[in-house]
Amino acid sequence: MSETSTLNNSGDYLVEVNNLTKWFPVQKSIIDQVFTKERDYVRAVDGVSFKIRRGGVLGLAGESGSGKTTIGRVTIGLEKKTKGEVFFDGINLSELSEEELRKMRRRMQVIFQDPLASLNPRMSLGSAIVQGLKIHYPELKEQHRDMVLEMMERVGLTPARFYINKFPQQISGGQRQRVVIARALITKPDLILADEPIAMADVSVRALLLDLMIQLKKEFNLTYIFITHDLATAKYICDDIAILYLGKIAEIGNLKEVYSLPLHPYTQALMAAVPVPDPHKRRTQSMPAGEIPNPIHPPSGCRFHPRCPFAKDICSQEEPILRELLPEHQVACHIAENFMK
Amino acid sequence: MNEKQVLMQVKDLSVTYETRLGPVSAVDGITFDIYRGEILGLVGESGCGKSTMGKALMRMIQPPGWISKGQLIFEGEDIMTYDRNKMRDFRGRKVSMIFQDPMTSLNPVQRVDQHLIEAIQVHEPKTIIEKALERANILMERLGIQKERMSNYPHQLSGGMRQRVMIGLGLVLNANLIIADEATTSLDVIVEAKLVDQLKEIRDEFGVTLLVITHNIALVAELCDRVAVMYAGHIVELGPIEEIFDNPLHPYTKGLLLSVPNIKLDEREELFKMAGEPPNLTHPPFGCRFHPRCPKATAICEEKEPEFREVTPGRFVKCWLVKDYQVKEMKKAEVIK
Numbered sequence: 001m002s003e004t005s006t007l008n009n010s011g012d013y014l015v016e017v018n019n020l021t022k023w024f025p026v027q028k029s030i031i032d033q034v035f036t037k038e039r040d041y042v043r044a045v046d047g048v049s050f051k052i053r054r055g056g057v058l059g060l061a062g063e064s065g066s067g068k069t070t071i072g073r074v075t076i077g078l079e080k081k082t083k084g085e086v087f088f089d090g091i092n093l094s095e096l097s098e099e100e101l102r103k104m105r106r107r108m109q110v111i112f113q114d115p116l117a118s119l120n121p122r123m124s125l126g127s128a129i130v131q132g133l134k135i136h137y138p139e140l141k142e143q144h145r146d147m148v149l150e151m152m153e154r155v156g157l158t159p160a161r162f163y164i165n166k167f168p169q170q171i172s173g174g175q176r177q178r179v180v181i182a183r184a185l186i187t188k189p190d191l192i193l194a195d196e197p198i199a200m201a202d203v204s205v206r207a208l209l210l211d212l213m214i215q216l217k218k219e220f221n222l223t224y225i226f227i228t229h230d231l232a233t234a235k236y237i238c239d240d241i242a243i244l245y246l247g248k249i250a251e252i253g254n255l256k257e258v259y260s261l262p263l264h265p266y267t268q269a270l271m272a273a274v275p276v277p278d279p280h281k282r283r284t285q286s287m288p289a290g291e292i293p294n295p296i297h298p299p300s301g302c303r304f305h306p307r308c309p310f311a312k313d314i315c316s317q318e319e320p321i322l323r324e325l326l327p328e329h330q331v332a333c334h335i336a337e338n339f340m341k
Numbered sequence: 342m343n344e345k346q347v348l349m350q351v352k353d354l355s356v357t358y359e360t361r362l363g364p365v366s367a368v369d370g371i372t373f374d375i376y377r378g379e380i381l382g383l384v385g386e387s388g389c390g391k392s393t394m395g396k397a398l399m400r401m402i403q404p405p406g407w408i409s410k411g412q413l414i415f416e417g418e419d420i421m422t423y424d425r426n427k428m429r430d431f432r433g434r435k436v437s438m439i440f441q442d443p444m445t446s447l448n449p450v451q452r453v454d455q456h457l458i459e460a461i462q463v464h465e466p467k468t469i470i471e472k473a474l475e476r477a478n479i480l481m482e483r484l485g486i487q488k489e490r491m492s493n494y495p496h497q498l499s500g501g502m503r504q505r506v507m508i509g510l511g512l513v514l515n516a517n518l519i520i521a522d523e524a525t526t527s528l529d530v531i532v533e534a535k536l537v538d539q540l541k542e543i544r545d546e547f548g549v550t551l552l553v554i555t556h557n558i559a560l561v562a563e564l565c566d567r568v569a570v571m572y573a574g575h576i577v578e579l580g581p582i583e584e585i586f587d588n589p590l591h592p593y594t595k596g597l598l599l600s601v602p603n604i605k606l607d608e609r610e611e612l613f614k615m616a617g618e619p620p621n622l623t624h625p626p627f628g629c630r631f632h633p634r635c636p637k638a639t640a641i642c643e644e645k646e647p648e649f650r651e652v653t654p655g656r657f658v659k660c661w662l663v664k665d666y667q668v669k670e671m672k673k674a675e676v677i678k
Contacts, residue, residue, distance in 0.1 A: 063529035172618050173387075202386035202619070203558060207600040207612035229529065232559070232602035236612060259606050273534035275559035277601040279582045282563055287535045291499050 014191060014223045015052040015075065020045055020084035022067075022074050026296060042295050044070040046247040047084070049322075052191075052240075057217070057224040059238035059255065061231055063270075065292050066244040068227050072193045075225065076108040077101060089190065106136040109184035113196035115176035119168040125157070125179050126164035132187040147186065154219075155182045156212060174205035181212065185220060195227045210236055231274050235259065240328075243267045246295055246303045249322060253329030263331040263339050266304045302334065310335055346377040348518060348550050349398070354411035356390070356397050359404075362623040367393040369574035369625075370410070372649060373657070375518065380544055380551040382561035382582070384597075385571030386619050394571070395522045395554045399432050416517075434464050437511035441523035443503035447495040453506055454491040457481070457513050464514050481509050483546075484539065501532040505539065512547060522554045537564050558601045562586060570594050573620050573630040576649060580656035590658045593631045629661065637662055 023041035045067045052058045060068040073079040075086055077093055086093045088104065096104060109132075112118045119128055129148045133140065140147070152160035155178040168176055177197065184192055197213070198206045214237060217224060228234050234241055235255065242252040243264065251264040262268045265288075272285045288307040293299055299306050305315040314334050322330045325340065356368040367390040375381055385391045396402055398413060400420065413420045420431060440446050447456060457477035461468050478488055484505045495503055504524060511519045521540070525533040541564065544551055553565060561568050562582065569579040570593065578591040589595045599613030617634040620626055626633050632642040641661050649659040 063531065174618055202556065203597060203600050204386060204615040205618060206602075207614045210612065211614055230602070231530075232604040235604060235606070236602055236610075256606060259604070269531060271604060273530040274604045275534070275537070275557070275563040276605060277559040277562045277586070277598065277603055279562045279586050281605075283534065287531050287538070291501060291532060292529075 012053055013051045014054045014056075014089055015225075016085075016087040017051070017071075017075055018049050018085045018087075020048045020071065020074060020086065021082045022070050022079065023082045040296050043247050043298060044295065045074060046298075048244075048247070048249055049084075050242055050249070050252060052223055052225065055217075055221060055223055056239045057226055057237055059234040059241040060225060060227045060244060061229065061234055061241055061270075062244035063229065063292055065246070065295060067247040067295075068229075068244050069195055071244070072195055072225050072227050076110065076191070076193050077105075078110070103136075106132070106187045107190045109187060109189040109192055111177075111180050111184050111192060111194045111197045113199050115173065115180045115200070116168060118180050119176060121168055124165050124167055125152070125171070128168075128179065129183045129186055132183060136187050148182075151182045151186050152179075155179075155185070155216070156208075157182065174201055174209065177201060177209055178212070181209075181216070185216060185222075188220070189222070191223050191225070193225045193227070196229070197226075198233065199228070199230070206233070213237065231259075231271060243270065246292060246298055248303060249330075249332060250304065251329075251331045251333075252322065253326070253331075257326060257329045261326070261329075261339070261341065263325060263329070263336040264304075264333045265308045265310055265339075268339070302332070310338070345379075347374045348377040348416065349375040350412070350414040351375075351398070352412040352414065354394075354397060354413065355409045356393050356402055356406055357409040358406040360623065365622045366409070366574055366625075367406070367622060368397060371574075371576050373569060373576060373579055375550060375552060376567075377517070378544065378548050378550055379566045380540070380553060380564055382565035382568040383552060383554045383571060384556065384558055384561050384568060386556060388573075388619055388622065389571040390574040390622075391554045391556075391571050392522055395438065395520045395552065398518075398520060398552070399436050399438060400428055401432075401438075430464065433460065433516065434514045435516055436518040436520065437514070437516040438520045438522060439504065439507045439511060439524040441526050443500070443507045444495060446507060447503060449495055452492050452494055453481075453486070453498070454478075456506065456510060460510055460513055477509070477513060480513055481506075484509050484512075484543075499532075500528055501536060504528065504536055508539070508543065512543065512549070515547075516549065518550045518552065520552045520554065523556070524553075525560065526555065526557070533560070540564065558597060559603075570597065573625055574622055575630060575659055576657070577631065577659045578657065584656060590652065590656070590663045591631075591660045592635045592637055592662065596634075629659075 022045040023043050026040040026042060048071055060071055062068045074081045126148055130144050133144045133147060149160040152163060157163045157175060157178050198209045201209055216222065226238055238255050240253060241255045241258050243250045245266050251258060251267045262271055269288045272283055273287060288309060290307045301316040301318055302320050305311040312335060320332045320334045322332045324330045325336055351371060351373050354368055354371045355366055358365045358367055383391050397408055402408055415435060423431060454474060454477055458470060458473045461473040478491060481491060486502060486505055525536050528536060540551060543549060555561060565582050567580060568582050568585050569576045572593050578585065578594045586598065589598055596613055596615040600615055602612060615634060620630060628644050629642045629647050632638040647659050647661045649657055651657050652663060
């Protein structure tokens, strides 16, 4: 059904993002507005570029305030960007009209963290899932019910006939997230933006949902943007990973490459901070001082330098650019060479 | 921790909530000891009763719930017999609690120092403000909150700092037991790691006992000396952290440990997928509450509830399938090691 063809000239990449920037204006009091001319901005995303392979999974990881959610939202057009370009399947999204963009949305769907908040409590599961079909495939009206039932079975809501008339509050949290997944997949999308999709679920349910997402990706040829704060979970689903700090990419590359040899001091700290479920391998490193700085006035030079244990003079003066130090592994750090074996 | 002194004994504790669908036992006949100076982890999935248990230890269960059965023996005294005033003094002076969201635990219109002074003066009314402030300052300095920060309001502090203020409030009266209910859950990993270091430090420095209630199994591995695994209102397994992680006996513990993601690349590539979801406690399964999800369940598991018994010194498990011969094998294996 999908009209995506591999013959497209955009080649291997489904998504290409160049210099994406999103600044949110800071609310000011009337008096401040009168007496100061300059507006302050929260630089949530500040010049981010990446590509996602067709059928690949890019993880966006970072702490709160790193901009990971904003990058996802701006990429698929849920939020207007301040600067930069987003190409989806070779098409520049900013050149599309509202109408064309709406049609394009069929191919880009979202799964949010909290399934209860994403589902209308007064809509049955079936009517929630069918919405996308009503908008994007009105001509198939007779088949809608069967398509919904089939998708519900596929995501593990079996028997679908039993669940189709239930309401969100009558099912468990894990099942609710399955409904959200079914609703996202029903329009036959190419790209799924999954924003912390399993963070709310319990450990035993997480593994099931993660596995479901991996299976569905293969079956429906999906590409994922997987936003997470949990580097350990990312390992099980992502091909590539971008480590974000204060609206910028600190390090990006193949997940296994990055995890086996993290080149940015921030990535190193973040990875060391993740607790390991093995009491014999307790962490011994100490953690970097301070906390994430204010994104309105980010530090000069490298944004991590005030907390970096290895910072040199250059780090506070010059902003490091992303460099491909190893194949499929880029890092924005002046002294990253020191960490190569 | 060579000699184990019991700080608190929980005996056959049950907490019942009255609901529209009838009474629900969120904590159902639990017995265990908390040792002085240890960090005990209490893990389980949502709805297993771990938070209810934490509150019950301070007798803070609000209606429609109540402690329907059991004894809570703290330093030899049964606190269930305490009256209101005695209980009030017990909370804070003997046991204090840190919650997940410090913003809702701190008063937004009260400065940090006022919080601490108030805590001291409520329990020790004769202390003058200057003395109380001095005590507060010394303590907070040790927790890494500078003097200038003491006059801040909670919203001016970062999440990690707020949580340290909460720890300070727990320590300022020299409480023996601090119950941390998901205290690190809303924090970022780096901040969480720092708080973990801090909790270890205060245990070593002040000799307090910590009960860490969490759903994060990796965190327990990082922090705790012993761990109790809860499932559907019961503790199903309890023991020293290394032994449980190396050789879990209860099928639920086994499954749970295998479904925890591990960041290390050389570790297993796939997560274990446990069938089903935790049961609804309005109608808990008969017999062993885990039997509908248990891959090894037998006839007896459906009929009779297993006892929570000590299979080797210090290791408790509530499962029919753990036979004594298995435990012997386990011991043999250890001897060979």
